[in-house]
Amino acid sequence: MPWLRTAALSLNLHAGVHREPASLGGLSGMVCEMIQRGAGQYGSRDLVAAQDNLGIDRNSGVSTAFVSFGAAMPSESLKAAISLYADIARKPHLPQDQLEDARMMAVQELRAMQDEPTHRVMRRLRELHYGEILGRSNYGTEDGIQNITQEDIRDFYQTNYHATGGILSIAGKVDAAEVIDWAEAAFGDWKTGELHELPSPQGTASYEHFESASSQTHIGFAFDAVPYSHPDYFKLRAGMGILSDGMSSRLFDRVREKRGLCYTVTASCHSLKNGGGVFGYAGTTPERAQETLDVTIREIENLLADLEISELQRWKVRIESGLIMEQESSASRASSMASDFYQLGRPMTTVELETLIESLQLDDIRNYWSANPPQDYRIVTLGPNPLTIPESPESTAV
Amino acid sequence: MPEFRETTLSNGLRVAAEIDGRGYSAAFGYFVRAGSRDEVDRESGLSHFLEHMMFKGTQLRSAADVNRELDELGGQSNAYTSEEQTVYYATVLPKFQDRLINLLTDMLSPTLDENEFTTERQVILEEIAKYEDQPPFGAFERAMEVHFGPRGLGRRILGTTESIKTMEVGTMRDYFNRRYRPENIVLAATGNIDFDALVAQVDQLTQGWSQRPESATPTSDPDGSVPSGISLEPRIVTSDAQQAYLVGISPGPSSTSDDRYATRALGSIMGDEGGSRLFWELIDSGRAEVATLWPHEFMNEGAWFTYMICAPEDAKSNRRLMQEIIQNTIDNGIKAEELKQTLSKATAGAIMQSERPSNRLFGIGSRWLTCREYLSTDDALDCLRSITIEDVEKAAKKYLTTDATEIIAAAEDAPAIH
Numbered sequence: 001m002p003w004l005r006t007a008a009l010s011l012n013l014h015a016g017v018h019r020e021p022a023s024l025g026g027l028s029g030m031v032c033e034m035i036q037r038g039a040g041q042y043g044s045r046d047l048v049a050a051q052d053n054l055g056i057d058r059n060s061g062v063s064t065a066f067v068s069f070g071a072a073m074p075s076e077s078l079k080a081a082i083s084l085y086a087d088i089a090r091k092p093h094l095p096q097d098q099l100e101d102a103r104m105m106a107v108q109e110l111r112a113m114q115d116e117p118t119h120r121v122m123r124r125l126r127e128l129h130y131g132e133i134l135g136r137s138n139y140g141t142e143d144g145i146q147n148i149t150q151e152d153i154r155d156f157y158q159t160n161y162h163a164t165g166g167i168l169s170i171a172g173k174v175d176a177a178e179v180i181d182w183a184e185a186a187f188g189d190w191k192t193g194e195l196h197e198l199p200s201p202q203g204t205a206s207y208e209h210f211e212s213a214s215s216q217t218h219i220g221f222a223f224d225a226v227p228y229s230h231p232d233y234f235k236l237r238a239g240m241g242i243l244s245d246g247m248s249s250r251l252f253d254r255v256r257e258k259r260g261l262c263y264t265v266t267a268s269c270h271s272l273k274n275g276g277g278v279f280g281y282a283g284t285t286p287e288r289a290q291e292t293l294d295v296t297i298r299e300i301e302n303l304l305a306d307l308e309i310s311e312l313q314r315w316k317v318r319i320e321s322g323l324i325m326e327q328e329s330s331a332s333r334a335s336s337m338a339s340d341f342y343q344l345g346r347p348m349t350t351v352e353l354e355t356l357i358e359s360l361q362l363d364d365i366r367n368y369w370s371a372n373p374p375q376d377y378r379i380v381t382l383g384p385n386p387l388t389i390p391e392s393p394e395s396t397a398v
Numbered sequence: 399m400p401e402f403r404e405t406t407l408s409n410g411l412r413v414a415a416e417i418d419g420r421g422y423s424a425a426f427g428y429f430v431r432a433g434s435r436d437e438v439d440r441e442s443g444l445s446h447f448l449e450h451m452m453f454k455g456t457q458l459r460s461a462a463d464v465n466r467e468l469d470e471l472g473g474q475s476n477a478y479t480s481e482e483q484t485v486y487y488a489t490v491l492p493k494f495q496d497r498l499i500n501l502l503t504d505m506l507s508p509t510l511d512e513n514e515f516t517t518e519r520q521v522i523l524e525e526i527a528k529y530e531d532q533p534p535f536g537a538f539e540r541a542m543e544v545h546f547g548p549r550g551l552g553r554r555i556l557g558t559t560e561s562i563k564t565m566e567v568g569t570m571r572d573y574f575n576r577r578y579r580p581e582n583i584v585l586a587a588t589g590n591i592d593f594d595a596l597v598a599q600v601d602q603l604t605q606g607w608s609q610r611p612e613s614a615t616p617t618s619d620p621d622g623s624v625p626s627g628i629s630l631e632p633r634i635v636t637s638d639a640q641q642a643y644l645v646g647i648s649p650g651p652s653s654t655s656d657d658r659y660a661t662r663a664l665g666s667i668m669g670d671e672g673g674s675r676l677f678w679e680l681i682d683s684g685r686a687e688v689a690t691l692w693p694h695e696f697m698n699e700g701a702w703f704t705y706m707i708c709a710p711e712d713a714k715s716n717r718r719l720m721q722e723i724i725q726n727t728i729d730n731g732i733k734a735e736e737l738k739q740t741l742s743k744a745t746a747g748a749i750m751q752s753e754r755p756s757n758r759l760f761g762i763g764s765r766w767l768t769c770r771e772y773l774s775t776d777d778a779l780d781c782l783r784s785i786t787i788e789d790v791e792k793a794a795k796k797y798l799t800t801d802a803t804e805i806i807a808a809a810e811d812a813p814a815i816h
Binding site for chain 1: 420421422423453461462465466468469470471472473475489490491517518519520521522523524525527528530531532533637638639640641672673678681682683684685686687688707708709735738739740742743745746747749750752753754755
């Protein structure tokens with residue numbers, strides 16, 4: 001991307017939440033924190049100073065499968081940054097005297113999340129949707145965090161931090177051959193290890209309610225859908241675009257704009273490598289919550305009833321504009337390449353994706369949604385009163 | 399290098415653009431001098447309510463037409479309201495410039511239909527309820543209300559449930575005519591744009607704007623009273639919050655103050671996430687979830703905010719620690735390597751920001767609206783490079799204080815902090 005002044009890297013290792021023992025919820029996140037508390041020649045504060053002086057805008061965190069590090073910077077800092085991140089991944093000090101600080105930090109993050117009603121709803125929804133292991137919180141559990149020892153940190157690091165299956169993607173104002181040499185020098189002789197596939201999703205239809213004296217009733221809902229790597233994914237995604245992408249999408253138009261039922265109503269696709277789902281949320285005052293849920297579910301189930309070509313066309317323009325504008329950001333290109341690499345085994349080019357989007361027809365959406373109708377809803381609400389859950393014909397029959 | 403161009407149309411509307419033909423996108427925004435500080439009590443929340451109504455139809459387009467056309471143009475579009483301005487913006491591919499400008503400009507002549515007004519009132523009430531449930535449970539609004547007083551800069555942007563429930567569409571029409579006058583508005587554009595075509599098109603589309611009916615200035619509110627629905631209590635009780643949320647506010651530099659760059663650097667040295675004085679003492683050690691501070695510049699005033707989230711039982715000791723760090727900085731200043739680190743970070747940040755026209759739009763539009771001033775990325779980098787330790791230490795003595803207005807939101811049984 002020679003038109004940019006920046007470069008970005010995304011480093012992803014198979015050391016995510018699904019590798020935690022059930023009793024140590026939060027371990028992968030704490031290891032991610034601990035390895036950044038000093039590595040190679042740098043102590044904890046020196047590491048931050050080195051990153052700041054290179055102008056690195058950074059983030060890190062764990063997800064179900066991965067621990068991920070993202071770094072965007074002026075392109076002349078890239079070589080040093082690759083070597084710095086190799087130190088973090090390969091030569092962390094894991095200082096025992098900082099374990100309690102890291103533990104307290106993890107507890108703080110977990111508690112703060114508890115005060116976000118939307119987070120509580122979506123968190124529980126994810127558990128109901130994917131089951132115990134794939135539905136785990138990235139923030140862990142209070143008990144788990146309290147139980148973690150220095151030995152647990154070291155064991156998890158030694159078992160799960162290695163080159164096998166790891167993905168380093170780089171985008172921006174770079175010379176590809178040069179960058180590959182730098183990566184080879186930094187990571188080429190790293191040890192290999194064992195890869196553990198994700199377990200299968202294990203969710204079932206269910207409804208749960210958290211009682212709270214909140215101003216709004218917060219409604220989360222989910223149903224099964226194909227993941228990104230599935231050949232039908234973009235047929236699902238186009239249907240979801242018509243439902244919930246943009247201000248003329250059906251949920252925004254029919255739940256918010258026409259009826260004034262809520263400020264936020266949204267639904268989108270979520271993918272793991274081996275399973276996926278549609279997750280949605282609406283927040284509304286308690287007296288209108290039942291109507292909001294009913295109207296929202298009805299709109300989802302009636303997607304095919306009055307599909308128009310103009311709806312598909314609008315979604316295509318939105319996606320294609322997004323793809324073109326992605327060329328303005330090295331960080332967003334690096335992260336989508338890493339994601340493609342994991343989900344598909346190779347990065348998709350912008351042109352390839354554009355062609356795929358352009359080829360979609362209304363019948364593709366009809367075929368996918370008829371063969372895979374939304375059902376077995378997982379629903380979670382938080383508010384003063386529980387709601388009555390609509391029973392779709394399919395789930396009643398079970 | 400990007401080129402800056404600007405003009406003022408015969409009706410008073412200003413156009414300001416940073417043009418870069420290499421861009422993949424073009425960003426446009428109408429910046430209007432209409433914010434909560436321009437409202438009187440019975441108009442409380444109106445700037446923001448009006449922002450919503452701008453998407454609800456014109457003489458030429460229904461509400462559904464507006465949303466549909468925005469989506470047809472693909473990019474990202476939205477609007478926001480602050481204490482001082484309302485902004486309507488979109489980023490699109492350059493080929494859509496003409497259609498987008500036609501649409502955005504038309505949106506700024508809304509019909510303000512009564513039925514749409516009644517439906518949208520419900521959405522605003524939902525938005526207020528949504529924020530009531532979210533941390534920090536109104537603590538920032540309360541801090542502004544107590545510090546600046548509940549009117550002017552301290553007036554809350556969303557209004558109150560009471561003011562929105564009783565709002566009348568006629569009041570909104572008067573407010574619109576008073577604030578949405580061409581001399582109060584800037585059209586800003588950044589990225590790959592055709593400036594001459596833009597000016598010609600807007601000139602033609604906004605001919606009627608200067609004929610908007612004059613609207614009388616409303617009578618001011620009674621001095622010393624508190625508007626209905628507003629409380630100035632420093633303690634907010636949140637029924638089942640696990641954490642305590644502390645917000646402090648004190649004076650800071652305004653957007654025209656020469657101190658503002660040094661003060662931002664000071665904020666970064668003291669409060670940046672991931673490596674700053676407060677970070678190392680309070681976050682890295684796990685004492686608090688958030689412990690930070692930053693300056694916020696308004697047109698002719700400024701504020702320093704401090705913000706801390708932690709367990710209620712630790713709030714008192716953490717607050718003391720934060721005050722010690724502040725006092726130590728006032729007394730003993732900063733280190734050369736801290737300034738170097740902060741400036742490297744800020745310089746890289748400015749370069750990265752400059753790559754997206756959508757990021758550049760807001761700074762350029764706001765600055766032209768309030769100060770008629772343009773700052774290129776290189777100008778901003780020069781300002782950063784010229785900051786000295788003395789500037790930062792002077793700013794610390796001038797603006798840091800341990801005597802801020804403080805608001806705390808926490809559960810009823812949380813221990814006191816004083």
